[in-house]
Amino acid sequence: MIKLELIVQVHQLKKQGFKVAAIARKCNLSRTTVYEYLEKDFEEAYRWVDELRIRKKKLDPYKDQILAWLREHPDLSASQISDWLEERCSFTNVGDSTVRSYVRELREKYHIPKTLTFRSYEALEELPKGQQMQVDFGEMKIKTFEGKWKKLYAIAFVLSHSRYKYSEWQERPFTTRDVIRCHESAFEYYGGMSDEIVYDQDKLMTVSENGGDIVYTEEFQAYKQQRGFSVYLCRAADPESKGKIENVVKFIKRNFAKNRVFHQIETWNEQCLAWLKRKGNYQVHNTIKKRPVEVFALEKPHLREVSSLLSFESNHGSSITRTVHKDNIIKYKSNRYSVPLGTYRPHGDNTVYIRAGEDELIIEKTPGGVPIATHPISRGKGQLIKNSDHTRDKSKGIKEYMNIVKGSFDNEEKIEVFLKEIHKRYPRYIRDQLQIVQRTVRDYAPFVQQALDTCINQRLWSANDLHDIAIHLVKLNKIKNPATSSDDPVIEVPSTLIQEKASIREMDGYLKILGGV
Known part of the structure; x- marks a missing residue:
């Protein structure tokens, strides 16, 4: 009967003057299906739905087998069942949508809900005033006053303590320069900035996590140094670590932008600021049970002052x-x-x-x-x-990994010093750092001990430094010994790694480190 109700709804929307594309969006149907439903009158639709209910289906011969799979594995997806039918029953004469519909009907009829695996979450203490701000992006298709659809792009900011929000929209995708401009607008809106800003791994700000030695884009690196805030970069595939801003982006899109008619970007941004004042920052927040605007009044004195002219020195005057x-x-x-x-x-x-x-x-x-x-x-x-x-040891499991890495070096005392130092400097990225050390040992074994000695002598406490110095030693060896004798071991180095360049230091820097070699 649900299908019959859907057909009736399609006819009603058509009578109200909606176009096929609009009906398809509202009913979550394809335009082809909408055209098909419009061709049927009520009696035809009723007979058709009744026939669908009683007619035999392609998958009926495999009904018992599919039920057995679902009962044994309630979390099976329709896509997996389609694959198993092909693999185990050699049955391919069916489309994916047919399998999805059939599996859905079986689940409803035999009460086999799909079990979902959830990540366990832990409630965290509220952050201190002025400590953190979170930033994220969003995009959305908006209907214009001409009846067309236009994609708009948004950047959103939220102070983690007070949940006080700011947002800005534009008609094209953001560039790094746009992001910096919006940061300045947000700091002006807040009357200051937080000590730390949380970002996703967006290509506008970061190039790579690089095992903890985060590589930023050139423009953003310069801006970050000038403003003097620290960055917390979310790990890959972990959007929950910035859940506050994820919820803000959804709130802005669903509460402000949805079903609003677009005229021009200046008016749109003015409406957004008015909405923030009227609703976004005034409505009682569901978690803190307070109005963000009232909590922000207490948080604002804790924000760091922002000079009108960017000045690196001015950020450290109070240290x-x-x-x-x-x-x-x-x-x-x-x-x-x-x-x-x-x-x-x-x-x-x-x-x-x-x-x-x-x-x-x-x-x-x-x-x-x-x-x-x-x-x-x-x-x-x-x-x-x-x-x-x-005082508490949080590195359960890391010690075993470090012991494995130590076993790859002849001088365990030196590698232990090196690993302790990188663990101290990169506690959050220690596994990434250990993986880089292991890769260096694997690819450049003849030179890794010399690279380790150089790192310790020059106090370079990063696995990336160890890796880069080992590559440099390989190149120097090739320059000094262009004709390798048949008695010498041949070092197989991946071509991509031979061409790799240190992201920060030039050749002269390494020559200086190695004592003018």
Whole structure:
């Protein structure tokens, strides 16, 4: 009967003056199907639907087999069943849509709902005021006043603490320059910027994760350095790590843009700002149960000031330095605050930068960089404020992986020092870093120990540096020994890797590192 109701709906929409394309969109049908339904009157449609209900179907001979598969594996898709029919029953005389319809009917008739696998999520504590902003993009087809359809592109911003939103639209896809311009507009709208901004792996901002040594596009790298904010890049295929902005993009598209008529982009953006004031930032947020505009009033003083002229120096004027003591603490106003184990280095630079708000102390290795520790400010004296994360081992499973990598080197003491350093610097990317080390050992075994010695001597603590130096050593060896004797081992190096260039250092840099070789 659902099909009959659909046919009736198609006829009603046609009588109301809707075109076939519009009917197809509203009813989620193809235009061919709409034309087919329009050719049937009610009596013909009733007879046709009744015949469909009682007539034999192509898949009826395999009904018991399909039911058995569904009962054993409730999560089977229609596409898999189609493949199994071809593989196990040698039955190919059926279309995918027919299999989908048949499987759907069997599930409804025999009450076999499709089981879905869900990722487990954990509720997180709300972030401090002014700490984080999330950014994402969206696009949507909008109906114009001329009755045509036009694709518009949007960028959205949200402050993670207050959920205060900002959005801007344009008629063409975004470029990196557009993204930077919109950032400036957002900072002006907010009256400041957060310490950290969360992005997806968008090609407008990033080229590659590169095992933790993130490579940004040239324009965005320059802008990031000038403004001085830190970047949190979501891992690939993990949009949930920026769920706040994902929900904002959906909210803007469904609540503001849907069914709205487009005239011109300036008017559209004015309407969007008015909607944000009227609805987007005024409506009570479902999670925090408060109006974002009211929470933002409390968060705004915690945002970092943004100068009218881009100035790198102005971003660091309020930074205060402290020295990390050998027990991995810093001192601030007669109290001690912990930093992660290993921050103190016996012969290294133990200077850190602190920023103090009303209730929070943020400790950074570089001004405006990623915080290495965040503590509530103690009002007493002589107290030790310690984060349990600074003592707890979170690297379960990593130790075994590191032991495997160590076994590939002759000098275990040196590789252990190197691995500890990259683990300290790239805790979030340690598996990627270990994979790069393993690949370097596999491809450049004769030179990997020399590359490791160079990294340690020059204090280059990154698997990418190890990899690049090994490639450089291969090239130097080929220059020095152009005619390889038959007794010498032949090093098989992938052609793509021989042509690879270090993303940052030029040849002169490596010659200097290697002592003028």
